[in-house]
Amino acid sequence: QQVQEDLNKQLFDNLVSFLRRSHSEFQEKTTEWTCRMKSREIPTAALVLGVNVTDHDLTFRSLSEVLQNNITPYIALLEAKDCPGIKNLMQKLMGQLMNCYVDVDSLEDEDYVQVSQNRIRCSMTSLTNWYETVTKKTDSETPSKKRTSSSRDWQSPPVVVIFKDMESFTTKVLQDFIVISSQHIRELPLVLIFGIATSPMIIHSLLPHSVSSLLCIELFQSLSCKEHLSTIIDKLLLTAQFPFKLGEKVLQVLINIFLYHDLSVQNFIKGFQLCIVEHFYSQPLSVLCCQPVDAKKRVNSLSHDQCENIRKLPSFRRYVESQVSEKQIALLTADNFLKEITQKLLEDLRVYHENYVSVLRCLHVFTSSLPKYPLGKQIRELHCACLENRVWETEEYESSLQLARMLNKSDLVTMLQQCVEIFVSSSGNEFDKTVEKLKEFLTQFQKLEAEAFQERDVSVSSQKELQKKTDLYHLQKTLLELKESRRSKKLTKFEMLRFEVVDYIDSLVRNYLVPADHKTLHEIAYFNTASVLRGHLNAAPRIALHTALNNPYCYLKNQALKSDGGRISNKAPDICIVYKLHLECGRLINLVDWLEAFSTVVMAVEGPNADAASSDQVDDIIHARFIRAVSELELLGFIKPSKRKTDHVARLTWGGC
Amino acid sequence: MSQPEGKGSGALEVKFVPDEEVLKHIADGAGIKVRKGKTQLTVSVKRFVKKLENISDDEAQEILEEKNYVAALGICAQDPVGNGSSVSGGEVYSFQTPKRSSKMAELAAELAQTPGQSVAPDHSECPEKTAKTPQSSSNFLWAEIAWKCNLILLFAWQRAVLRRYMFLLLMHVFSLQLQSKKKEYVATTPYRLRKRLAAPDPYLESESEYSASCSEEEDEEDQKEVSTVLSGRKTPAKTKALSTPPPRNTLAKKIKEDKMSNLVEEYFEAHSSSKVLTSDRTLQKLRKRRLNQQTLHDILKKAPLAYAAEIKELNQQHESLFSKWMLQLHLGFNIVLYGLGSKRDLLEKFRTSVLQDSVHLVVNGYFPSITVRSILNSITEEVLDHIGTFRSPLDQLEFIIKRFKEDSSLELYVLIHNLDSQMLRGERSQQILAQLSSLPSIYLIASIDHINAPLMWDQAKLSLYNWLWYETTTFSPYVEETSYENSLLVQQSGSLALSSLTHVLRSLTLNARGIFRLLAQYQLENKDNPSYPGLSFQDFYQQCREAFLVNSDLTLRAQLTEFRDHKLIRTKRGADGVEYLLIPVDDSTLTDFLEKEDEDV
Secondary structure (H helix, E strand, O other), X not given: OHHHHHHHHHHHHHHHHHHHXXXXXXXXXXXXXXXXOOOOOEEEEEEEOOOOHHXXXXXXXXXXXXXXXXXXXXXXXXXXXXXXXXXXXXXXXXXXXXXXXXXXOXXXXXXXXXXXXXXXXXXXXXXXXXXHHHHHHHHHHOOOOOOOHHHHOOOOOOEEEEEOOHHHXXXXXXXXXHHHHHHOOOOOOEEEEEEEOOOOHHHHHHOOHHHHOOEEEEEEEOOOHHHHHHHHHHHHOOOOOOOOEEOHHHHHHHHHHHHHHHOOHHHHHHHHHHHHHHHHHXXXXXXXXXXXXXXXXHHHOOOHHHHHHHHHOHHHHHHHHOOOHHHHHHHHHOHHHHHHHHHHHHHHHHHHHHHHHHXXXXXXXXHOOOOOOOOOOOHHHHHHHHHHOOHHHOHHHHHHHHHHOOOOHHHHHHHHXXXXXXXXXXXXXXXXXXXXXXXXXXXXXXXHHHHHHHHHHHHHHHHHHHHHOOOHHHHHHHHHHHHHHHXXXXXXXXXXXXXXXXXXXXXXXXXXXXXXXXXXXXXXHEEOOHHHHHHHHOOOHHHHHHHHHHOHHHOOOOHXXXXXXOOOOOOOOXXXXXXXXXOOOOOEEEHHHHHHHHHHHHHHXXXXXXXHHHHHHHHHHHHHHHHHHHHHHHHHOOEEEOOOOOOEEEEOOOOOO | OHHHHHHHHHHXXXXXXXXXXXXXXXXXXXXXXXXXXXXXXXXXXXXXXXXXXXOXXXXXXXXXXXXXXXXXXXXXXXXXXXXXXXXXHHHHHHHHHHHHHHHHHHHHHHHHHOXXXXXXXXXXXXXXHHHHHHHOOHHHHHHHHHHHHHHHHHHHHOOOOOHHHHHHHHHHHHHHHHHHXXXXXXXXXXXXXXXXXXXXXXXXXXXHHHHXXXXXXXXXXOOHHHHHHHHHHHHHHHHHHHOOHHHHHHHHHHHHHOOHHHHHHHHHHHHHOOOOOOOOOOHHHHOOOOOOHHHHHHHHHHOOOOOHHHHHHHHHHHHOOHHHHHHHHHOOOEEEEEOOOOOHHHHHHHHHHXXXXXXXXXXXXXXXXXXXXXXXXXXXXXXXXXXXXXXXXXXXXXXXXXHHHHOOOOOEEEEEEOOOOOOOOOHHHHHHHHHHHOOOOEEEEEEOOOOOHHHHOOHHHHHHHOEEEEEOOOOOOOHHHHHOOOOOOOOOOOHHHHHHHHHHHHOOOHHHHHHHHHHHHHHHHOOOOXXXXXXXXXXXXXXXXXXXXXXXXXXXXXXXXXXXXXXXOEEEEOOOOOEEEEOOOOHHHHHHHHHHHHHHO
């Protein structure tokens, strides 16, 4: 359990560091651009962030952190939901600014805190006053203590106001704020940052010209969320560092949710965390899913039960069956021997991962530049394909090899160089030979180049010959000859070499990109129950409701409820019957008819024994049951009371959906 | 007639047949008829047989019957030849031919899907009937043909087409036959048919009625033999139709599985007209007393809960997840439960079994007067022991967040029953709850029931909530949840309103009571008028004057102001600017009130 918390932490660190990196360039720009601040206009940065709103929070937090460290201590983060009016906005702004000031040097300005708490005058003037005193103080008292050198260039550090979600602010508030602050721009160096989710055009549609002319807008584009995702996948999945892996289906589910539902990196990470939790919760052997050093210790301390668990793993069984019989017996009976083997297998698995990643990257280098991307543009697609089954058996792989055989030389050389880099940087020691081989290829290519020079001379000369003969017949003839020779010439050296390279890559793929579930003990590291994940992350509550209503047998395993093809038996729970009956109606439902139909059904069940003597009482019960079922449907939102006709309810759904 | 078939083929796959094909079908049927009037009798029969051979072997018996049919066709076709129709049948025929072969193949394919049992009953009668044909008159033959056409058409569609089209087409076929019989073959039948079909009649009855009406029509003109056969057939269909629910269900399924376009069509059809086609019966005519909440509760308690064992099993399944929930809550996820059935008991069980020793807060979201503010208040007051009020919920939230951030040892479990209830589903309250739940030391577990509940949350809120979805279908009745709902069927207790009415009025002068009484009586007189706007001030003044209750409109106005202050009346301005007075109490309460007043006086 400890391990997973570590993993979670690492995960977030990764993300934050990444985001920070992606924004550092942006920061640089901001600083240099704020230098040429104009007097009348408010400098404004419009930050286009894309639709993945949920990630913005993190982005802004890191952004303000960076700003705070490098440029100015005065930062206010404003959100639309806190600022329904200009007054709230000012309050919020002042509170944040003054508090933040307190945070920076919390020595002597308790009076300011009081000011903000008492909310004496939340006006721009008080803000400027405050700003003046603060800057004066800091200037006079601790000019040397002032932050980094960059901020000392400024006589007065700017006040940065970040509007997190610009679209959701009321236009009026924004306009007022901009107009007011433009009046004070001389005393108060204000910088605005708008977070924009849609498109930069929104500024102009939100603000009239008279207001937007007060702004001096510069546009910044943050990285697209897809790039975030690929970085994360790169860092988390395609490394041998993390022992935990995602199975193909799970990864597919996560990526699908990302691409088709929210484009949110944060949600992707959440899904990943959930995978980790589920894995460690449901798989008893997941204790072995840890760093190799720990794994050894843990294997040694396995209890008998856990050994049995290992023996039960399907992949391990496959492994046992492939062994000779004495070894089989030993594996199945002696715990110690089993532990030894397990260690070895785990080590194998680790090595496999290391090799897998580098070969995968290598293959990606080759396939990502092919026309039409038969194996996908992104490395994640390739990864999925490799996890799914033997990649070399797929059609796409075939076609991509075909295409690779037609690559031109310069591309091929650069690719090979990239591959060499990948292999050199990878930690696996098996790749020495591979690197050598690839280097050899490279030198051969260089040699070829030299030869090609000579050849070209030859061809040029032949060309000249061609030009000499001007009559048509001869020309045709020579052309034909040339063509013939080209066809018969078979392959040039270059082509031969190219074939060799491609074949070599192919052999690498066949060696190293074996899908994970062919590996023994893969269950320890791979999480593969996609259905659970989908159920928890991408649930369909409405479908569940409908199935429960339409086919109660799905949940209540009673033979009486079993039915064929859509019909439900009249023994179903009341609510199901009422629901079924209401499906028949149009927009309005007459309660009396409904009740009658219901009682017909229910009476049919009770059958003949419900005779006249007790009919009155039975009626009451049925009536009560009907009332209950109807009010349950009302709670579920299928119907609502209607005023259009007495004793009618209105349907809120249409048809069977 | 299609009723039993429809029942038998309930498990069949429903295929959508576009209108053109339907047209073709009819054209086929008509074509057969037309051909009879033609001299190329032999050709047509031969073709027909050839087509029939396409039908797969396992339907051999059917083929045989079909041949019988063809034979019958041939016989009756000879009849009209003598009449010497002036039709140049060639064009009609050639028009039909290219489509024929594929048509029959399609039909065969459909037949192949039909299980034998559903087909058998129709055909079992054919042989005996055809056996009679040769001897019978041409009149009878016509009925026979009509019957057969009918059968064929039904074959093609019994599973497929919209009900209304089916009915419509059959009607047309019959009328057509009648006409053609009387008019001695009108050549243009197929075309006319097409034209007629171009204007379909949307107002149709259910299938059962249609089958009845069809057979009735046949009855009218046929002899006894056929009618007896039919009546034998008709009665089961009718009885089936009487035992309403099961056939209704199959129908429902048919409709549901129809193609989307049909749904869309129907949707707009149903929503375009403001006319409501429901019966006018009301509960009052049912001679059944309305149950009030208490008796309802008692009765339901007496009624045994169906499938208790299964429900218990379901619950046990869910309960096994408790430890997992705890783990996931602690890892920063929040849990939302969905699925049919009350999840209150489940959550209660979770609370008693797991959360016994920890600080937790239970929010009954279904309670009609719950607000976010009260939730926040209970957190600040009960959990954080803070006394004092806050200016706004946002401030309060900020305070809570601050406290929880300062003190990491504080932990709070929040259980919310029905997060999607009327009071909590608002955007702002959801925002506040989401922010609350995003705190790492507040663990939220909630349940939702409404079908559209997930629409409450946008991306930002979802990420704040950080939900993990769990399907917990329990099938247990929503006892608590619905007890606060103002159901139509449950008698409004109204006692509260009544007592407040009498209470207020008792403190007023006799004149004032009289004024109110006048208004109440007037309102009760107009209770059947749905568009009753209220009593206009001028009329009211007149009435009050006549009853010697007021002497000037100023006194009346003063009195009305007093009523208004006690919320006894409501005024609204009509379109003509006249002030209308209304007592915002329902009629039954008002009647009770008047009765009580009478007793007092």
